[in-house]
Amino acid sequence: MVGGNSTKVSGAGESPSRHPLATRFASFTKAVAKPANVLFTILITFVGLTAITFIIGRVMPADPVLAIVGDRASKDVYEAMYLKLGLDKPLLQQYWIYLTNVVQGDFGKSIMTTRPVLDDLITYFPATLELASVATLVGILVGVPMGVAAAVRQGRLTDHIVRIIGLFGYSVPIFWLGLVALLIFYAKLGWLPGPGRIEVYYDGIVAPTTGFILIDSAMQGEWEIFRNAVSHLILPSAMLATFALAYIARMTRSFMLDQLNQEYIITARVKGLSETAVIWRHAFRNVLIQLITIIGLTYASLLEGSVLTETIFAWPGIGQYITKSLFNADMNAVIGGTVVVGIGFVGINMLSDVLYRLVDPRARR
């Protein structure tokens, strides 16, 4: 139970049950313990992530050196890499070498691009972030009202429609939907451009300050490029957004139904509040807090859902980078990409957790 009895304010004539200094000390240690706890969890998860990727990258393959240098490498290169990885040393020491490298951002070199993997990741990650961000935004803007409407009109037509859309959204294979969408809107109707993030002849004109084409082109006033980028974003983000809004709508509906069954809703009605006020000012406020976690989860899911979407739409993001590296048996790149996405995943979940604690009055103190 958060906020034990000693911190409750008592009624008329009742005196505080603890010495004020004791209460201050207790809340101080609680305040310090929380971030320490969070830090500890982050550390453990990071170690776990690197351990798993280490196992995947070094322990599992039949020949981890070959996986890194490629089968065209010369004997010298092979042996140099062998020593560099410390494959002659015990496993734990190998892991330590790996870990220290990762912490410094050294993921080795990519066979495919011959650049350091870290550079590749920095180049490609923003594209995925942009896609996932837009899709999540659409998911929220469409999904939340849908969920609220379905909960308020439970059992009626609106509810059924929303549930069917939701069901479709998280049952459909996104990559297939992308293909079908391309078929209809690009090949048959010609309404939207084909795969790619931007038209080839626009590529490279806008200086990548943030890596987000939308933001960069807007900042530099290149509105034609902006429009072009938007038109290319529509289909892939719509695909991802389908899943996002299905999940968000479903959870919003579920939370909303829970809240509408609570006693305080009756109180609100007893006060004579309009139904709108009851729904949005009272019930929804409680739902919003829970939605923070859901939105975090959605964003993280979209980061990984982008893997397949990027393949279909030739989107130059990290998903495509990982899959291409996979086919090139480029272990460094695959592992590097996995670690980065993994960190992103964990980071987002942690952020939403922290945000939740800040916003929910019951979780504070």
Next chain:
Amino acid sequence: MSDKATTVPAAAKQGLKAWLLSNSPGSMAHARCQRMYLNWLVFSANPIAMAGLLIIGALVLGATFAPLLTSGDGIEQHLADRLQPPSAEHWFGTDELGRDVYERIIWGSRITLYIVGLVGIIVAPLGLIIGIIAGYVGGWVDNVLMRVTDIFLAFPRLILALAFVAALGPGLENAVFAIAITTWSPFARIARAETLTIRKSEFIMAAQVQGASTTRILLSHIMPLCASSIIVRLTLDMAGIILVAAGLGFLGLGAQPPLPEWGAMISTGRQFLIDQWWVPTIPGIAILVVSMGFNLLGDGLRDVLDPRSGH
């Protein structure tokens, strides 16, 4: 005599129903049968759940009776017939190697069922055991197990599966392994949460006082109570598992050609999307329908077995 022949079945039916609905069951087995019957009544009254059951039933039947439902094996090539549109002879048309798409879908259902079944058999018991032990024993064991669970829980499923396959090489079993590794965590969490609630109840204390061993308590008391939540969660997760498997198949990392795995069929058929739409589109529909089926079934089961989630 004929009189008896018609009245006895009617009376027997009355008897069975009365037995199932009576207010005072005679034995544990009787009570269990009653429970199942009542659950079935609630379940069958729910059209959504029944729709899900229908779809999954069709999947299982299709997979089981594949040889009876098809004339070929979906693998043999008939290049003369390649890329035929849907017709009376080929219900879903043929693909680029002349194989009947309908047949490949039916045979592919076996692969789907295989993946889903294998993953389920691995993750459910694994998660259950880890969760129950963590919840019941508590202390540092709980801490360690939950940290491990959290680590796996925090990871992107598809990406990790990709990495696994990258290391182990493509193939159906590797794909199953990769999916299982990334799917068991939620079950451990659920089992642990349930165990924590049950652990404090009085009948557990009674069993302890009676001298029941820890194993016995875990197996015969706690595990059955966790079972329903696990089953619901598993069914709901099946849809996601199918999508991940299809995704891996699409990337060429799951079942290898010429096996008729639905995701792989979409991938190989991709180039024919514009003019021979049925080649990549039909397998996608199959995935969609089965995925929806599991979602519906899971929702229905949850309404029956876990009514406090209140939908």
Next chain:
Amino acid sequence: MAGDALLVVEDLRVSFDTPKGVVEAVRGIDFELGQERLGIVGESGSGKSQTGRAILRLISGNGRIAAKRMEFDGIDLLNASERRMRSIRGNRISMIMQDPQYSLNPVMTVGTQIAEAYRVHSKAGKREAKERALAMLETVRIREPEKVYNLYPHEVSGGMGQRIMIAMMLIPDPDLLIADEPTSALDVTVQLQVLALLDDMVRQRGMGLILISHDLNLVASFCDRVLVMYGGRIMETLDAKALHEARHPYTRGLLNCLPQLDGSHGELPVLKRDPAWLEAGGGAP
């Protein structure tokens, strides 16, 4: 009965559509309320809470209200538009509920919730509403109202929470207050304090009160008249002072079950339920 009836209820029925069939929570009850205190006593499932909710037309989703008459101060509550009902709720009829931990919105400060209750029925601005809320907190004997104003429901104790409820429900100055088990969730010592407060407020403002409870002693000491409900029907209506003269076997049974400090120290009798009480007009003297 004092003068003009404030509330008239005739043949009130409340039923719910459940998957297992129609469940009747209230099966045709009649009563009138003047400027007095009426207690409704009953066990769980007797329909007493639903009666209170029905008056405000706040029966949830799949429930239905029917009656021959349900009038408040001449207003037909049964057929009034939802808009009309909203102007009545809080403003003319209010209700306080059992557990402030659940009946207050957990993510809004208690002060805001009280101020909101004021603003719904007046054109007041934020500042004025806040001042009124602070004044109200003082009226319900809460010290340091400014501090309490900014607290959240989980930060206040049960007794204080009920005072806040009372403040919130009385701030628009209603004529009738329905109190649904107002002290059941409180410690015994706190119960008395809250009841005393309620007593004062109702008396000062000249309000009518319907006190719903399972506690026969409480209702008898607090109210002028008592309705005894069982199985959705009224078994007996009597003056609180005449409680010991009750004639219905159910009421007598309840009275006999209450331990008396000066009574015999033998076993307490168990209430024997006559299925006839569930029938219409069952056992009524």
